[in-house]
Amino acid sequence: MIHLSKRLNTIYNLTPNDIAIDVGADHGQLIISLIENNVIERGYAVENKKGPYERMVKAINASKVKDKITPIFASGISKMPKEVKTVIIAGMGGPLIIKILKDDIDKLNHVDHLLIDSHGAFSFVRKEITDLGFYIDKEEILKEDDIIYEIMRFKKGHCDYSDDDYFFGPLLRKEKTSLFIQKWAKRKEEIISLLRKENLPEMRRNELSEELERIEKEL
């Protein structure tokens, strides 16, 4: 059985029981685990570079579930079949994730869920994806190897969010786990220390002061 990292395991636990695609599947660990453990019945795994694609195909072929996974050599969701209901995009920058979705926006018509693990830019990702006609139905914050991850699950539909919801995560700020508090308390200290610098440009100072006020109100 494959041992998933804490981050991938969190995504695994949020995956609905439906046909899924893992975009940028790398070694294919996540999709293989999902099928091996009957979380989903079938799936697709995408890579857009030759080396990683070949590595991924090798791993899939070596697994017990190779007949249930279709490897795709393409960029993003450009070759995603209509039967896919869940799109997983993990371990990429926020702007790249949004580009992948927007490049083939029509493909999202048939999709129910998006499972997103972006490297930062969380506020931007939340706003962009809700603008595409999804709302956040699950959110998890976790720490692994001293890095804090925010995993978001979007569902087709609509919800009105405030700027604070986009910034902190609408469900994360409701739950306010100790890790959430830890993350924002650390950021607060960082900002206070930055604001002590005398040669800080006026615009940056204003931005940081605004962020500090937002965090202080939230904590």
Ligand SMILES: C[S@@+](CC[C@H](N)C(=O)[O-])C[C@H]1O[C@@H](n2cnc3c(N)ncnc32)[C@H](O)[C@@H]1O
């Ligand atoms: C940092 S790895 C993350 C792997 C895995 N998803 C994870 O979260 O551990 C990013 C992967 O995405 C692939 N990738 C980047 N852009 C892509 C695109 N437009 N379409 C498909 N795969 C892409 C890269 O080749 C790489 O294997």
